[in-house]
Amino acid sequence: xxxxxxxxxxxxxxxxxxxxxxxxxxxxxxxxxxxxxxxxxxxxxxxxxxxxxxxxxxxxxxxxxxxxxxxxxxxxxxxxxxxxxxxxxxxxxxxxxxxxxxxxxxxxxxxxxxxxxxxxxxxxxxxxxxxxxxxxxxxxxxxxxxxxxxxxxxxxxxxxxxxxxxxxxxxxxxxxxxxxxxxxxxxxxxxxxxxxxxxxxxxxxxxxxxxxxxxxxxxxxxxxxxxxxxxxxxxxxxxxxxxxxxxxxxxxxxxxxxxxxxxxxxxxxxxxxxxxxxxxxxxxxxxxxxxx
Ligand code: C2E
Ligand code: MG
Numbered sequence: 001x002x003x004x005x006x007x008x009x010x011x012x013x014x015x016x017x018x019x020x021x022x023x024x025x026x027x028x029x030x031x032x033x034x035x036x037x038x039x040x041x042x043x044x045x046x047x048x049x050x051x052x053x054x055x056x057x058x059x060x061x062x063x064x065x066x067x068x069x070x071x072x073x074x075x076x077x078x079x080x081x082x083x084x085x086x087x088x089x090x091x092x093x094x095x096x097x098x099x100x101x102x103x104x105x106x107x108x109x110x111x112x113x114x115x116x117x118x119x120x121x122x123x124x125x126x127x128x129x130x131x132x133x134x135x136x137x138x139x140x141x142x143x144x145x146x147x148x149x150x151x152x153x154x155x156x157x158x159x160x161x162x163x164x165x166x167x168x169x170x171x172x173x174x175x176x177x178x179x180x181x182x183x184x185x186x187x188x189x190x191x192x193x194x195x196x197x198x199x200x201x202x203x204x205x206x207x208x209x210x211x212x213x214x215x216x217x218x219x220x221x222x223x224x225x226x227x228x229x230x231x232x233x234x235x236x237x238x239x240x241x242x243x244x245x246x247x248x249x250x251x252x253x254x255x256x257x258x259x260x261x262x263x264x265x266x267x268x269x270x271x272x273x274x275x276x277x278x279x280x281x282x283x284x285x286x287x288x289x290x291x292x
Contacts, residue, residue, distance in 0.1 A: 006022060010029075013091060036085070040072065044097060051069065052274060055279070056266045059262075067123075070126075090128055103142060107149070107150040108150060122156050122157060123157060127161050143184060154183030159187065160189040161176075173204060176205065177205060187207065187209070187242075188210065192211060192214070202239060208241055208243065211244070211245045211246060213247025219256055220253060243262050244266060245267075248268075250269055251269065253269065
């Protein structure tokens with residue numbers, strides 16, 4: 001019975017309408033996942049998580065944004081990638097408290113920078129689709145409270161929602177409208193990898209498209225990747241949206257994107273994600289540069 005329940009859990013995780021036969025590896029996976037879940041919860045309670053900040057720049061290389069990315073250093077496993085622990089948090093429901101922590105941290109840090117006399121650019125926080133659904137306290141209420149608590153102007157906060165999460169789901173659009181009404185910027189993350197209809201893109205109050213890094217990676221070698229990026233940029237412009245391209249790793253990619261008229265750039269070519277201290281140094285340097 002236990003093995004059947006394990007297979008059922010795996011089938012649920014893998015998608016809808018699937019049949020799974022039990023395999024001996026499942027129990028091991030489940031055991032690992034349980035121990036990881038416990039440790040993630042503990043990290044959340046005891047300060048084992050932190051945010052790093054990746055600069056976003058305009059075509060002149062000027063800082064225009066800050067992507068806040070969660071990091072977890074686990075005692076046993078070392079740095080665990082968000083690519084591993086975010087899906088885990090989503091499966092287990094921990095994403096609700098993790099998401100609240102990230103929002104709180106990002107807003108608190110904005111305020112700290114302001115109190116230090118610095119002018120931080122907007123901070124972009126990732127929001128999992130799950131955070132828009134079925135939470136005890138709606139996301140829009142949490143965001144309004146966080147802005148209020150830290151005395152932060154709404155245009156200093158951006159929310160990134162993945163394309164696959166936002167658009168096909170009915171019942172999310174009301175929450176998206178309420179978030180937009182607060183005045184925060186709403187961005188679609190990983191654009192091009194989901195299956196959003198153009199109709200919903202146009203209907204929802206989305207301010208920005210972030211084009212997925214897969215397209216960037218293939219930009220110089222694939223004519224179809226170039227065509228997709230060019231088309232997405234044109235569409236965004238005509239719909240009055242800002243654009244940002246992720247995963248820019250080379251000068252060649254940056255030049256190509258500039259030619260296509262992209263507004264914002266994020267990637268290792270400009271900067272890796274930075275620890276708070278390093279991002280602060282960047283803000284100080286930028287302010288001294290503009291003063292002098
Ligand atoms: P994302 O929001 O698309 O963030 C960009 C990811 O690409 C980051 O990985 C960043 O380190 C990486 N990256 C930046 N520039 C380059 C580049 O030039 N080349 C390559 N190959 N990669 C680059 P990271 O930090 O591992 O995050 C992965 C994903 O995990 C994020 O993708 C986001 O979807 C999710 N994530 C991270 N933090 C959070 C969070 O606080 N909440 C939620 N819900 N998701 C998060
Ligand atoms: Mg993102």
